[in-house]
Amino acid sequence: MIIKILGSGCPNCQKLESLAGQAATELGLDAKIEKVTDFAQIAAYGAMAMPALVIDDQLKLAGRLPKLEELKNLLANA
Amino acid sequence: MLKATIDYLTFELLKLNPASPLGQSVNFFIYDSIKILLLLLIVTNLMSLIRYYLPLEKIRDFLSTNKLHGLEYFLAAGFGAITPFCSCSSIPLFIGFLGAGIPLGVTLAFLITSPLVNEVGLALFIGLFGWKITIIYAVSGIIIGVSGGYILGKLKLEKYVASFVRETKINQAAVKTTAKKSIRQIAKIIWQEAQGIIVKILPYILAGVAIGAIIHGYVPHGYFEKYLGKENFWAVPLAVILAVPLYSDHSGIIPIIKVLIDKGIPLGTAMAFMMATVGLSLPEAMILKKIMRWQLLTTFFGVVTLGIIILGYLFNLIIF
Numbered sequence: 001m002i003i004k005i006l007g008s009g010c011p012n013c014q015k016l017e018s019l020a021g022q023a024a025t026e027l028g029l030d031a032k033i034e035k036v037t038d039f040a041q042i043a044a045y046g047a048m049a050m051p052a053l054v055i056d057d058q059l060k061l062a063g064r065l066p067k068l069e070e071l072k073n074l075l076a077n078a
Numbered sequence: 079m080l081k082a083t084i085d086y087l088t089f090e091l092l093k094l095n096p097a098s099p100l101g102q103s104v105n106f107f108i109y110d111s112i113k114i115l116l117l118l119l120i121v122t123n124l125m126s127l128i129r130y131y132l133p134l135e136k137i138r139d140f141l142s143t144n145k146l147h148g149l150e151y152f153l154a155a156g157f158g159a160i161t162p163f164c165s166c167s168s169i170p171l172f173i174g175f176l177g178a179g180i181p182l183g184v185t186l187a188f189l190i191t192s193p194l195v196n197e198v199g200l201a202l203f204i205g206l207f208g209w210k211i212t213i214i215y216a217v218s219g220i221i222i223g224v225s226g227g228y229i230l231g232k233l234k235l236e237k238y239v240a241s242f243v244r245e246t247k248i249n250q251a252a253v254k255t256t257a258k259k260s261i262r263q264i265a266k267i268i269w270q271e272a273q274g275i276i277v278k279i280l281p282y283i284l285a286g287v288a289i290g291a292i293i294h295g296y297v298p299h300g301y302f303e304k305y306l307g308k309e310n311f312w313a314v315p316l317a318v319i320l321a322v323p324l325y326s327d328h329s330g331i332i333p334i335i336k337v338l339i340d341k342g343i344p345l346g347t348a349m350a351f352m353m354a355t356v357g358l359s360l361p362e363a364m365i366l367k368k369i370m371r372w373q374l375l376t377t378f379f380g381v382v383t384l385g386i387i388i389l390g391y392l393f394n395l396i397i398f
Binding site for chain 2: 006007008009010013039040042043044046047048049050062063064065067070
């Protein structure tokens with residue numbers, strides 16, 4: 001599973017990155033977390049607000065920081 | 079009732095003299111902070127609710143698929159007003175809108191209004207100025223966005239958008255919602271979002287109210303009028319220029335301009351100062367430079383500046 005964090009380095013993007021890591025570890029997933037900071041790529045995923053979360057090339061969340069529980073749900077159901 | 083309770087607290091319990099600058103400042107600080115906090119709770123929750131059912135993707139798709147005969151400028155500006163502004167999101171938003179086929183002018187109408195009018199600004203205006211001026215504030219922000227966007231659209235500036243923006247193919251599939259959510263879950267998401275916004279801005283609001291409270295208690299009435307009063311013709315452009323290097327959002331600046339108005343600065347001048355602070359900032363320009371060539375960037379900022387200045391003069395003419 002590849003998790004991508006889309007964002008230009010805003011505080012919430014960094015929080016989302018560490019939360020995603022925590023969620024994946026707690027679920028015992030074999031996940032690779034990548035950061036995407038290039039605006040052209042971010043927009044190409046269809047995200048228009050930061051931070052955004054992409055799981056296996058699917059945009060799952062944009063414009064808000066989820067709680068750990070919600071994030072675990074998203075990862076578990078991806 | 080709130081006022082009476084806080085009067086009791088400051089003047090009876092804390093034994094501060096109502097006639098002293100300290101008593102005035104402390105009373106003002108407590109009263110304004112509590113009132114603003116209550117309004118923020120209401121307005122941010124309401125706005126989060128609207129956004130939950132009307133996310134950016136829906137707005138984009140609506141604007142790009144409907145022929146609206148000019149109404150699209152008003153819709154874009156209106157949507158800009160209900161969307162919270164974050165300068166880090168302005169680029170993906172810009173690319174997303176243009177990539178979906180929304181005209182440049184309409185996209186800019188959104189981009190102009192978004193920082194000028196938002197939920198925090200609305201809550202603060204209702205709390206500090208009342209309904210009438212809040213409506214004037216919201217409507218004028220939208221008018222600047224609509225007319226600015228319209229003019230910029232007519233100027234045919236598309237060629238000055240950075241080339242990578244035009245080449246980006248965007249995936250219009252909106253965020254896939256995994257499962258239907260219950261009302262409780264939705265309410266929780268909305269509450270969390272509202273809470274997040276409030277926690278983030280509260281320190282700035284308190285700082286703004288505190289500075290305002292000090293001015294309220296210690297600076298004599300009419301002090302600023304000498305420089306920024308109605309007789310000074312250049313007060314409006316001067317206020318706008320002074321505001322550009324200030325990088326603040328609504329949370330810090332509105333409590334301060336409220337006090338400045340109380341101290342005798344005309345509403346139009348103060349409003350122009352506020353809008354220039356939130357709408358024209360150097361960091362925002364640096365961010366937009368990545369997607370706009372300088373011809374577009376300077377025209378964009380020029381048109382917004384002009385709009386704010388005209389509005390300031392208009393208010394000073396009409397009101398009071």
